[in-house]
Amino acid sequence: MEARPLDYNGGVMNEYTYEEVFFLESYPITFSGKPVVTERIAKDKITTTYRFNLTSKSGDKLVRNVVYETALDNRTDKGQTTSQTTVKSYTEKVTTTTNTIFTLDDIQFTHSTVIDHRAASDFYSGDLIATKRYIVTRPSIPLAADELITVHMTGRNVGYENFWGATETQIIDYEIIGNNGTTLVTSKVSDSTTKKLEYRQHDPTLSSFTGGHIIIVNSDMVSKYTYSYPYYLRNGSFDLSKQNTPTLQRLVVPKFLDLTNHWAKDSIEKLYSIGVFDDSSVKFMPGEIMTRYDFTIGVLKAVDTRVTESTTKKTSTKSIFKDVSAKDKGYMYIESAVNQGIINGFTAELFKPDDPLTRAQAAAVLVRALGMEGRAPASAYSKFADDRSIPAWARNSAYVANELGIIHGDANRRFNAQQHLTRAEASAMLQRFVDFLEDDLQKNYRDDVLNLN
Numbered sequence: 001m002e003a004r005p006l007d008y009n010g011g012v013m014n015e016y017t018y019e020e021v022f023f024l025e026s027y028p029i030t031f032s033g034k035p036v037v038t039e040r041i042a043k044d045k046i047t048t049t050y051r052f053n054l055t056s057k058s059g060d061k062l063v064r065n066v067v068y069e070t071a072l073d074n075r076t077d078k079g080q081t082t083s084q085t086t087v088k089s090y091t092e093k094v095t096t097t098t099n100t101i102f103t104l105d106d107i108q109f110t111h112s113t114v115i116d117h118r119a120a121s122d123f124y125s126g127d128l129i130a131t132k133r134y135i136v137t138r139p140s141i142p143l144a145a146d147e148l149i150t151v152h153m154t155g156r157n158v159g160y161e162n163f164w165g166a167t168e169t170q171i172i173d174y175e176i177i178g179n180n181g182t183t184l185v186t187s188k189v190s191d192s193t194t195k196k197l198e199y200r201q202h203d204p205t206l207s208s209f210t211g212g213h214i215i216i217v218n219s220d221m222v223s224k225y226t227y228s229y230p231y232y233l234r235n236g237s238f239d240l241s242k243q244n245t246p247t248l249q250r251l252v253v254p255k256f257l258d259l260t261n262h263w264a265k266d267s268i269e270k271l272y273s274i275g276v277f278d279d280s281s282v283k284f285m286p287g288e289i290m291t292r293y294d295f296t297i298g299v300l301k302a303v304d305t306r307v308t309e310s311t312t313k314k315t316s317t318k319s320i321f322k323d324v325s326a327k328d329k330g331y332m333y334i335e336s337a338v339n340q341g342i343i344n345g346f347t348a349e350l351f352k353p354d355d356p357l358t359r360a361q362a363a364a365v366l367v368r369a370l371g372m373e374g375r376a377p378a379s380a381y382s383k384f385a386d387d388r389s390i391p392a393w394a395r396n397s398a399y400v401a402n403e404l405g406i407i408h409g410d411a412n413r414r415f416n417a418q419q420h421l422t423r424a425e426a427s428a429m430l431q432r433f434v435d436f437l438e439d440d441l442q443k444n445y446r447d448d449v450l451n452l453n
Contacts, residue, residue: 003159003166003191005221006035007050007066008111008128010172010187012221014242018054021225021238022062022094023176023185024102024134024149028227028238031055031062046070047088064092079118083126085111092134099140102149106133113157118371119340120303120437121162128155128172136178149178160445163304164437165194167445181231189223190446194438197270200250212253213273219244224450256284264424267431276301276430286424293324293353295362295426296343297333299369302434321351342368356420360394363407366433367397376400384415391417404440406432 006013011020013035022029031054040047052064067088074081092104113126136147155172169190176183196218201211220243228235251273259265268284271277276298277284319326324334334351337343343365345351367373376396381387383402390398398415401407407429409415421429 001161001163001166001193001195003161003168003193003219005157005168005170005189005191006037007052007064008130008153008155008170008172010170010189010223010225010240012189012223012240012242014221014244017242018052019240019242020054021240022060023174023183023225023227024094024136024151024178025096025100026180026229026232027234028225028236029056029058029060029096030238031060044072044074046072058097060094060096062092062094064090066090066092079116081115081117083113083115085109085113085128099138101137101139102134103137104132105135105148107131116371118369119300119337119342120369120371120433121160121441123160123371124158126157128157129153147179149176151176158445158449160441162437162441163195164434165192165442167192167194167442169446169449171449183227183229185225185227187223187225188450189221190450191219191221192442192446193217193219194442196438197274197434199266209253209255213251213270215249215251215274217247217249219246222446222450255282258283259286262286262424264428268424268427270434271298271302271427271430274302274434277427284423286422286427288423289356290421290423290426291353292343292351292355292357292361293330293334294423295357295421295430296337296365297330298426298430299342299365299433300333300337302430303369303437321345322349324351324353337365340369357426358417359407359415359419359421360391360398360417362421362426362429363401364394364397366406366429367400367404369433370404370436372400372404373397382415383413384409385413386415386417389417390415404436406436 006018009020011018016034017032018035019030019032022031033052033054036051038049048068048070050066052062054062068085069088070083070085072081072083087107087109090104090107094102107130109130111126111128113124115122115124130153132151134149136149138144152175153172155170157168157170159168160166167190171188174185176185196216197213198216199211200214202209220241223240225238254269254272259268264286268286317326319331320335320338324331338345373396376399382390382399394417398407
Protein backbone atom coordinates (compact mmCIF):
# COMPACT_ATOMS: atom_id res chain seq x y z
CA MET A 1 0.00 0.00 0.00
CA GLU A 2 1.34 3.43 -0.91
CA ALA A 3 0.55 7.07 -0.15
CA ARG A 4 2.38 10.05 -1.57
CA PRO A 5 1.39 13.69 -2.22
CA LEU A 6 1.81 14.81 -5.83
CA ASP A 7 4.87 16.97 -6.43
CA TYR A 8 5.79 19.68 -3.89
CA ASN A 9 3.04 22.28 -4.29
CA GLY A 10 0.52 21.26 -1.63
CA GLY A 11 -2.05 19.93 -4.09
CA VAL A 12 -4.66 17.21 -3.58
CA MET A 13 -6.07 14.65 -5.99
CA ASN A 14 -8.59 11.86 -6.40
CA GLU A 15 -9.38 9.68 -9.41
CA TYR A 16 -11.12 12.59 -11.14
CA THR A 17 -9.29 15.84 -10.51
CA TYR A 18 -6.34 17.63 -8.91
CA GLU A 19 -6.29 21.02 -7.16
CA GLU A 20 -3.52 23.35 -5.95
CA VAL A 21 -3.18 27.03 -5.05
CA PHE A 22 -0.72 29.38 -6.78
CA PHE A 23 0.69 32.36 -4.84
CA LEU A 24 3.12 34.17 -7.17
CA GLU A 25 0.43 36.59 -8.30
CA SER A 26 -0.68 39.36 -5.90
CA TYR A 27 -3.66 37.17 -4.96
CA PRO A 28 -4.09 33.37 -4.62
CA ILE A 29 -5.28 31.41 -7.67
CA THR A 30 -6.80 27.94 -7.34
CA PHE A 31 -5.98 25.69 -10.29
CA SER A 32 -7.55 22.34 -11.12
CA GLY A 33 -7.29 19.64 -13.75
CA LYS A 34 -6.20 16.06 -14.19
CA PRO A 35 -2.43 15.55 -14.32
CA VAL A 36 -0.65 12.62 -15.93
CA VAL A 37 1.73 10.77 -13.62
CA THR A 38 4.10 8.02 -14.72
CA GLU A 39 6.77 6.14 -12.82
CA ARG A 40 9.59 3.97 -14.09
CA ILE A 41 11.46 1.80 -11.61
CA ALA A 42 14.93 0.46 -12.34
CA LYS A 43 17.21 -1.45 -9.98
CA ASP A 44 18.42 1.48 -7.90
CA LYS A 45 16.58 4.40 -9.52
CA ILE A 46 13.02 5.68 -9.79
CA THR A 47 12.05 8.15 -12.52
CA THR A 48 8.80 10.01 -11.86
CA THR A 49 7.14 12.26 -14.44
CA TYR A 50 4.36 14.78 -13.75
CA ARG A 51 2.46 16.61 -16.51
CA PHE A 52 0.08 19.31 -15.28
CA ASN A 53 -2.27 21.24 -17.57
CA LEU A 54 -4.49 23.18 -15.16
CA THR A 55 -6.98 26.03 -15.31
CA SER A 56 -8.75 28.26 -12.80
CA LYS A 57 -12.43 29.12 -12.81
CA SER A 58 -11.49 32.58 -14.14
CA GLY A 59 -9.55 31.16 -17.09
CA ASP A 60 -5.97 31.37 -15.78
CA LYS A 61 -3.69 28.59 -17.10
CA LEU A 62 -0.85 26.61 -15.57
CA VAL A 63 1.35 24.22 -17.54
CA ARG A 64 4.04 22.29 -15.67
CA ASN A 65 6.13 19.31 -16.81
CA VAL A 66 8.53 17.75 -14.32
CA VAL A 67 10.83 14.73 -14.28
CA TYR A 68 12.38 13.67 -10.97
CA GLU A 69 15.10 11.05 -10.56
CA THR A 70 15.44 9.26 -7.24
CA ALA A 71 18.61 7.29 -6.51
CA LEU A 72 18.22 4.50 -3.93
CA ASP A 73 20.90 3.16 -1.61
CA ASN A 74 19.65 -0.09 -0.11
CA ARG A 75 21.52 -0.85 3.10
CA THR A 76 20.36 -4.40 3.73
CA ASP A 77 22.92 -4.73 6.52
CA LYS A 78 21.09 -1.94 8.38
CA GLY A 79 17.56 -2.77 7.24
CA GLN A 80 17.29 0.73 5.80
CA THR A 81 17.18 2.57 2.48
CA THR A 82 18.26 6.14 1.80
CA SER A 83 17.17 8.08 -1.27
CA GLN A 84 18.26 11.23 -3.06
CA THR A 85 15.78 12.96 -5.39
CA THR A 86 16.91 15.54 -7.95
CA VAL A 87 15.31 17.30 -10.92
CA LYS A 88 16.08 15.94 -14.36
CA SER A 89 13.88 18.48 -16.17
CA TYR A 90 11.36 21.11 -15.09
CA THR A 91 9.32 23.56 -17.14
CA GLU A 92 6.49 25.74 -15.85
CA LYS A 93 4.42 28.58 -17.28
CA VAL A 94 1.46 30.38 -15.74
CA THR A 95 -0.66 32.82 -17.73
CA THR A 96 -3.25 34.86 -15.87
CA THR A 97 -6.38 36.52 -17.23
CA THR A 98 -4.62 39.89 -16.78
CA ASN A 99 -2.03 38.67 -19.31
CA THR A 100 0.71 38.35 -16.72
CA ILE A 101 3.06 35.47 -17.55
CA PHE A 102 5.19 33.63 -14.97
CA THR A 103 7.88 31.48 -16.62
CA LEU A 104 10.23 29.27 -14.65
CA ASP A 105 13.80 30.28 -15.44
CA ASP A 106 15.78 28.02 -13.10
CA ILE A 107 15.36 25.47 -10.30
CA GLN A 108 17.76 24.01 -7.76
CA PHE A 109 16.23 21.08 -5.88
CA THR A 110 17.23 18.29 -3.49
CA HIS A 111 15.11 15.92 -1.43
CA SER A 112 16.56 13.11 0.68
CA THR A 113 14.80 10.45 2.76
CA VAL A 114 15.65 7.53 5.01
CA ILE A 115 13.38 4.48 5.22
CA ASP A 116 13.55 2.06 8.15
CA HIS A 117 12.23 -1.34 7.07
CA ARG A 118 10.57 -3.17 9.94
CA ALA A 119 8.62 -6.41 9.86
CA ALA A 120 5.22 -4.83 10.51
CA SER A 121 5.75 -1.50 8.76
CA ASP A 122 8.19 0.78 6.97
CA PHE A 123 8.78 4.19 8.56
CA TYR A 124 10.43 7.09 6.77
CA SER A 125 11.41 10.72 7.06
CA GLY A 126 12.80 13.25 4.59
CA ASP A 127 13.98 16.82 4.11
CA LEU A 128 13.97 19.08 1.07
CA ILE A 129 15.49 22.37 0.00
CA ALA A 130 14.79 24.11 -3.30
CA THR A 131 15.08 27.48 -5.02
CA LYS A 132 12.95 28.40 -8.02
CA ARG A 133 13.40 31.54 -10.12
CA TYR A 134 10.63 32.95 -12.32
CA ILE A 135 10.65 35.68 -14.94
CA VAL A 136 7.44 37.72 -14.93
CA THR A 137 6.33 39.50 -18.11
CA ARG A 138 3.32 41.73 -18.72
CA PRO A 139 2.87 42.06 -22.51
CA SER A 140 -0.31 44.14 -22.17
CA ILE A 141 1.52 46.92 -20.32
CA PRO A 142 3.63 49.04 -22.71
CA LEU A 143 7.31 49.34 -21.76
CA ALA A 144 6.80 47.21 -18.63
CA ALA A 145 10.09 45.77 -17.46
CA ASP A 146 10.40 42.09 -16.70
CA GLU A 147 10.33 41.17 -13.02
CA LEU A 148 12.29 38.44 -11.25
CA ILE A 149 10.60 36.38 -8.52
CA THR A 150 12.62 33.99 -6.37
CA VAL A 151 10.97 31.22 -4.34
CA HIS A 152 12.92 29.60 -1.50
CA MET A 153 11.47 26.27 -0.31
CA THR A 154 12.31 24.29 2.82
CA GLY A 155 10.32 21.31 3.95
CA ARG A 156 10.07 17.85 5.39
CA ASN A 157 7.98 14.75 4.96
CA VAL A 158 7.17 11.82 7.25
CA GLY A 159 5.38 8.61 6.50
CA TYR A 160 4.78 4.92 7.03
CA GLU A 161 3.70 2.06 4.81
CA ASN A 162 2.34 -1.37 5.75
CA PHE A 163 -0.30 -3.87 4.75
CA TRP A 164 -3.02 -2.05 6.71
CA GLY A 165 -2.32 1.48 5.60
CA ALA A 166 0.04 4.16 4.40
CA THR A 167 0.25 7.86 5.14
CA GLU A 168 2.67 10.55 4.04
CA THR A 169 2.48 14.08 5.39
CA GLN A 170 4.47 16.86 3.75
CA ILE A 171 5.05 20.34 5.19
CA ILE A 172 6.76 23.01 3.06
CA ASP A 173 7.49 26.68 3.76
CA TYR A 174 7.78 29.01 0.76
CA GLU A 175 9.43 32.44 0.82
CA ILE A 176 8.39 34.29 -2.34
CA ILE A 177 10.53 37.37 -3.00
CA GLY A 178 9.54 39.89 -5.67
CA ASN A 179 9.64 43.62 -6.41
CA ASN A 180 6.75 44.34 -4.04
CA GLY A 181 8.16 42.48 -1.04
CA THR A 182 8.02 38.99 0.40
CA THR A 183 5.07 36.60 0.52
CA LEU A 184 5.15 33.77 3.05
CA VAL A 185 3.27 30.52 2.41
CA THR A 186 3.11 27.21 4.26
CA SER A 187 1.53 24.13 2.72
CA LYS A 188 0.62 21.07 4.76
CA VAL A 189 -0.62 18.13 2.71
CA SER A 190 -1.28 14.54 3.69
CA ASP A 191 -2.09 11.52 1.52
CA SER A 192 -3.48 8.50 3.32
CA THR A 193 -4.81 5.05 2.47
CA THR A 194 -6.27 2.77 5.14
CA LYS A 195 -7.87 -0.64 5.35
CA LYS A 196 -10.71 -1.07 7.83
CA LEU A 197 -12.28 -4.31 8.98
CA GLU A 198 -16.03 -4.08 9.50
CA TYR A 199 -18.68 -6.64 10.31
CA ARG A 200 -21.71 -7.10 8.06
CA GLN A 201 -24.81 -8.78 9.47
CA HIS A 202 -26.49 -11.38 7.26
CA ASP A 203 -30.16 -10.52 7.70
CA PRO A 204 -31.96 -13.68 6.50
CA THR A 205 -32.44 -16.13 9.35
CA LEU A 206 -32.57 -19.23 7.12
CA SER A 207 -28.88 -19.31 6.27
CA SER A 208 -25.67 -21.21 6.95
CA PHE A 209 -24.03 -18.11 8.50
CA THR A 210 -25.09 -15.01 10.43
CA GLY A 211 -22.61 -12.49 9.07
CA GLY A 212 -19.05 -11.83 8.05
CA HIS A 213 -16.32 -9.24 7.73
CA ILE A 214 -15.41 -6.91 4.93
CA ILE A 215 -12.26 -4.89 4.22
CA ILE A 216 -12.96 -1.30 3.21
CA VAL A 217 -10.07 0.57 1.62
CA ASN A 218 -10.33 4.36 1.93
CA SER A 219 -7.94 6.82 0.31
CA ASP A 220 -7.92 10.60 0.56
CA MET A 221 -5.76 13.72 0.52
CA VAL A 222 -6.13 16.80 2.71
CA SER A 223 -4.23 20.06 2.41
CA LYS A 224 -4.04 23.38 4.20
CA TYR A 225 -2.33 26.50 2.92
CA THR A 226 -1.65 29.51 5.12
CA TYR A 227 -0.35 32.66 3.45
CA SER A 228 0.62 36.24 4.12
CA TYR A 229 0.99 39.07 1.59
CA PRO A 230 2.59 41.67 3.87
CA TYR A 231 2.72 44.42 1.27
CA TYR A 232 -1.02 44.14 0.60
CA LEU A 233 -1.91 43.49 4.26
CA ARG A 234 -3.63 40.34 3.07
CA ASN A 235 -3.41 36.92 4.69
CA GLY A 236 -5.57 33.87 5.05
CA SER A 237 -5.80 30.15 4.43
CA PHE A 238 -7.19 27.53 2.06
CA ASP A 239 -8.37 24.01 2.91
CA LEU A 240 -8.49 21.45 0.13
CA SER A 241 -9.51 17.79 0.22
CA LYS A 242 -10.16 14.97 -2.23
CA GLN A 243 -11.43 11.46 -1.52
CA ASN A 244 -11.25 8.42 -3.77
CA THR A 245 -14.14 6.00 -4.10
CA PRO A 246 -13.69 3.24 -1.49
CA THR A 247 -13.03 -0.34 -2.56
CA LEU A 248 -14.53 -3.42 -0.86
CA GLN A 249 -13.41 -6.99 -0.27
CA ARG A 250 -15.59 -9.61 1.42
CA LEU A 251 -13.74 -12.15 3.55
CA VAL A 252 -14.30 -15.79 4.41
CA VAL A 253 -16.85 -16.47 7.13
CA PRO A 254 -15.63 -18.20 10.32
CA LYS A 255 -17.82 -21.01 11.65
CA PHE A 256 -16.40 -21.87 15.05
CA LEU A 257 -18.94 -23.57 17.32
CA ASP A 258 -17.25 -22.83 20.63
CA LEU A 259 -17.26 -19.02 20.57
CA THR A 260 -20.91 -18.27 21.32
CA ASN A 261 -21.02 -15.40 23.84
CA HIS A 262 -17.25 -15.61 24.30
CA TRP A 263 -15.62 -12.29 25.25
CA ALA A 264 -12.96 -12.63 22.49
CA LYS A 265 -15.34 -13.81 19.76
CA ASP A 266 -15.05 -10.63 17.67
CA SER A 267 -11.25 -10.57 17.78
CA ILE A 268 -10.93 -14.26 16.92
CA GLU A 269 -13.37 -14.07 14.00
CA LYS A 270 -11.68 -10.97 12.60
CA LEU A 271 -8.28 -12.64 12.68
CA TYR A 272 -9.67 -15.81 11.10
CA SER A 273 -11.30 -13.78 8.33
CA ILE A 274 -8.00 -12.14 7.31
CA GLY A 275 -6.14 -15.45 7.38
CA VAL A 276 -4.19 -15.06 10.61
CA PHE A 277 -5.67 -18.36 11.79
CA ASP A 278 -6.37 -21.12 9.30
CA ASP A 279 -7.86 -23.69 11.65
CA SER A 280 -9.86 -26.23 9.70
CA SER A 281 -11.65 -27.46 12.83
CA VAL A 282 -15.05 -26.09 13.81
CA LYS A 283 -13.63 -25.49 17.29
CA PHE A 284 -11.13 -22.73 18.06
CA MET A 285 -10.54 -23.80 21.67
CA PRO A 286 -10.16 -20.26 23.05
CA GLY A 287 -9.25 -21.47 26.53
CA GLU A 288 -6.30 -23.56 25.36
CA ILE A 289 -2.75 -22.22 25.68
CA MET A 290 -1.30 -20.30 22.73
CA THR A 291 2.00 -21.79 21.53
CA ARG A 292 5.13 -19.95 20.46
CA TYR A 293 4.75 -21.51 17.02
CA ASP A 294 1.15 -20.40 16.37
CA PHE A 295 1.66 -16.89 17.74
CA THR A 296 4.79 -16.24 15.67
CA ILE A 297 3.00 -17.33 12.51
CA GLY A 298 -0.06 -15.27 13.45
CA VAL A 299 1.95 -12.07 13.85
CA LEU A 300 3.60 -12.46 10.46
CA LYS A 301 0.29 -13.24 8.77
CA ALA A 302 -1.31 -10.21 10.45
CA VAL A 303 1.19 -7.94 8.69
CA ASP A 304 0.77 -9.83 5.39
CA THR A 305 4.05 -11.71 5.88
CA ARG A 306 6.17 -9.11 4.10
CA VAL A 307 9.20 -10.46 5.91
CA THR A 308 8.83 -13.87 4.26
CA GLU A 309 9.31 -12.66 0.70
CA SER A 310 12.95 -13.69 0.50
CA THR A 311 12.34 -17.16 1.90
CA THR A 312 9.30 -17.94 -0.26
CA LYS A 313 11.37 -17.65 -3.42
CA LYS A 314 13.14 -20.89 -2.59
CA THR A 315 12.40 -23.75 -0.24
CA SER A 316 14.89 -24.15 2.58
CA THR A 317 16.58 -27.54 2.52
CA LYS A 318 17.79 -27.42 6.12
CA SER A 319 16.00 -26.02 9.13
CA ILE A 320 17.72 -23.55 11.42
CA PHE A 321 16.23 -25.47 14.35
CA LYS A 322 16.29 -29.17 15.17
CA ASP A 323 12.71 -29.14 16.46
CA VAL A 324 11.05 -27.40 13.47
CA SER A 325 11.21 -29.21 10.14
CA ALA A 326 11.96 -27.23 7.00
CA LYS A 327 9.07 -29.15 5.41
CA ASP A 328 6.60 -27.84 7.97
CA LYS A 329 4.01 -25.59 6.30
CA GLY A 330 4.77 -22.81 8.76
CA TYR A 331 8.54 -23.11 8.75
CA MET A 332 9.14 -20.12 6.44
CA TYR A 333 7.34 -17.88 8.92
CA ILE A 334 9.50 -19.08 11.81
CA GLU A 335 12.72 -18.65 9.85
CA SER A 336 11.70 -15.17 8.68
CA ALA A 337 10.76 -14.09 12.20
CA VAL A 338 14.09 -15.27 13.58
CA ASN A 339 16.07 -13.65 10.75
CA GLN A 340 14.26 -10.36 11.38
CA GLY A 341 14.98 -10.50 15.10
CA ILE A 342 11.29 -10.71 16.00
CA ILE A 343 11.72 -13.83 18.09
CA ASN A 344 14.65 -15.96 19.25
CA GLY A 345 15.06 -19.65 19.82
CA PHE A 346 15.47 -20.94 23.35
CA THR A 347 18.92 -22.07 22.22
CA ALA A 348 20.80 -21.89 18.95
CA GLU A 349 19.34 -25.28 18.01
CA LEU A 350 15.91 -25.36 19.65
CA PHE A 351 12.87 -23.15 19.01
CA LYS A 352 10.48 -25.08 21.26
CA PRO A 353 7.47 -24.46 19.01
CA ASP A 354 4.92 -26.16 21.27
CA ASP A 355 5.93 -24.34 24.44
CA PRO A 356 3.33 -22.00 25.95
CA LEU A 357 3.63 -18.33 25.02
CA THR A 358 4.18 -16.00 27.97
CA ARG A 359 2.98 -12.41 28.19
CA ALA A 360 6.59 -11.23 28.23
CA GLN A 361 7.35 -13.13 25.03
CA ALA A 362 4.21 -11.80 23.32
CA ALA A 363 5.08 -8.20 24.19
CA ALA A 364 8.61 -8.64 22.87
CA VAL A 365 7.44 -10.21 19.60
CA LEU A 366 4.86 -7.50 18.83
CA VAL A 367 7.09 -4.55 19.70
CA ARG A 368 10.06 -6.00 17.80
CA ALA A 369 7.81 -6.48 14.76
CA LEU A 370 7.13 -2.74 14.90
CA GLY A 371 10.81 -2.00 15.44
CA MET A 372 9.91 0.15 18.42
CA GLU A 373 11.72 -1.58 21.27
CA GLY A 374 14.23 1.30 21.24
CA ARG A 375 11.47 3.85 21.94
CA ALA A 376 11.45 3.11 25.66
CA PRO A 377 13.34 5.66 27.78
CA ALA A 378 16.75 4.71 29.17
CA SER A 379 15.32 4.05 32.62
CA ALA A 380 12.02 2.57 31.49
CA TYR A 381 9.70 1.82 34.38
CA SER A 382 6.28 0.70 33.25
CA LYS A 383 3.07 1.56 35.06
CA PHE A 384 2.70 -2.06 36.13
CA ALA A 385 2.75 -2.82 39.84
CA ASP A 386 5.03 -5.82 39.26
CA ASP A 387 7.47 -3.95 37.00
CA ARG A 388 10.51 -5.35 38.85
CA SER A 389 9.47 -8.91 38.00
CA ILE A 390 9.50 -8.27 34.25
CA PRO A 391 12.62 -9.87 32.71
CA ALA A 392 15.26 -7.36 31.61
CA TRP A 393 15.04 -8.55 27.99
CA ALA A 394 11.28 -7.80 27.92
CA ARG A 395 11.09 -4.64 30.06
CA ASN A 396 11.41 -2.15 27.19
CA SER A 397 8.88 -4.08 25.10
CA ALA A 398 6.42 -4.26 27.99
CA TYR A 399 6.75 -0.50 28.49
CA VAL A 400 6.23 0.30 24.78
CA ALA A 401 3.40 -2.21 24.28
CA ASN A 402 1.53 -0.69 27.22
CA GLU A 403 2.09 2.86 25.96
CA LEU A 404 0.76 1.86 22.53
CA GLY A 405 -2.34 0.24 24.04
CA ILE A 406 -1.46 -3.25 22.78
CA ILE A 407 -1.02 -4.84 26.21
CA HIS A 408 -2.86 -4.01 29.43
CA GLY A 409 -2.37 -5.06 33.02
CA ASP A 410 -4.84 -7.02 35.12
CA ALA A 411 -7.27 -5.54 37.65
CA ASN A 412 -4.40 -5.05 40.10
CA ARG A 413 -2.18 -3.31 37.49
CA ARG A 414 0.12 -6.33 37.23
CA PHE A 415 1.81 -7.33 33.98
CA ASN A 416 2.23 -11.01 34.94
CA ALA A 417 5.26 -11.53 32.69
CA GLN A 418 5.47 -15.30 33.06
CA GLN A 419 1.74 -15.96 32.74
CA HIS A 420 0.81 -18.19 29.80
CA LEU A 421 -1.55 -16.66 27.27
CA THR A 422 -4.66 -18.50 26.18
CA ARG A 423 -5.57 -18.54 22.50
CA ALA A 424 -8.35 -16.04 23.27
CA GLU A 425 -6.03 -13.67 25.17
CA ALA A 426 -3.41 -13.85 22.43
CA SER A 427 -6.09 -13.16 19.81
CA ALA A 428 -7.26 -10.04 21.64
CA MET A 429 -3.66 -8.87 21.84
CA LEU A 430 -3.12 -9.51 18.13
CA GLN A 431 -6.31 -7.62 17.30
CA ARG A 432 -5.08 -4.58 19.23
CA PHE A 433 -1.82 -4.87 17.29
CA VAL A 434 -3.77 -4.78 14.00
CA ASP A 435 -5.87 -1.86 15.29
CA PHE A 436 -2.63 0.04 15.97
CA LEU A 437 -1.52 -0.51 12.36
CA GLU A 438 -4.99 0.45 11.07
CA ASP A 439 -5.76 3.54 13.13
CA ASP A 440 -3.09 4.79 15.50
CA LEU A 441 -0.33 5.24 12.94
CA GLN A 442 -2.58 7.27 10.65
CA LYS A 443 -3.65 9.55 13.50
CA ASN A 444 -0.03 10.07 14.53
CA TYR A 445 1.33 10.69 11.03
CA ARG A 446 -1.58 12.86 9.88
CA ASP A 447 -3.63 14.38 12.70
CA ASP A 448 -0.76 14.92 15.11
CA VAL A 449 1.63 16.30 12.49
CA LEU A 450 -1.01 18.58 10.99
CA ASN A 451 -2.37 19.50 14.44
CA LEU A 452 -5.86 18.37 13.49
CA ASN A 453 -6.76 17.15 16.98
